[in-house]
Amino acid sequence: MRDMAIRMTTGLGLLALGAHEAAGQTAPRNCAPRPTVLERLADSYGETRQSIGLGSNNAVVEVFASVQTGSWTITVTMPDGTTCLVAAGDAFERLDEPRPAGDPA
Template sequence: MRVFLVIALACLAGGASASSPIAEVICEPTEKMTQKLSRQFGEQLHSWGTRGPEQVMQVWTDKRGDWTMVVSYATGTSCIVAMGENWEGNQAEDPA
């Protein structure tokens, strides 16, 4: 499934001339990226954190454990920077 996602997103983003479908970063307007990840591929935003004042790093996951890491920029563009399988999230323990 993950390979299909990479190929599909690469095609929708205009395709890549590199030998690997993830060799180039896939970028789209943030709203469009969010819709594809949630509606088309069934992923939900799992976690996020800021990377300076202009960037937000997000991890999207689905029920099978596939994951996608996205960086969203203040300019309104989001880019897939990594993806994989077998995501296991750890919940922070309550110190109280």
């Protein structure tokens, strides 16, 4: 648990260094341009994209993880290219569970 807290603090701090100004306002501290976020997730944690989906307001929601270390990060990217960290942790596992019988599509 302590390692996760340290990782989140470090990650947020690094992203804050790369935060940019958009429309005259400073981006939130846990956000940065998408290329900066992807580079840091890959270089610092060895994480690659594991899944993707479209959220509200055309926001792209992605899960990045390292199958070697088990670290994972959930991000949301807004249409303007700003990517924000939503959550991060450890013990990532890939699951391909079939839908239970009788579960509506």
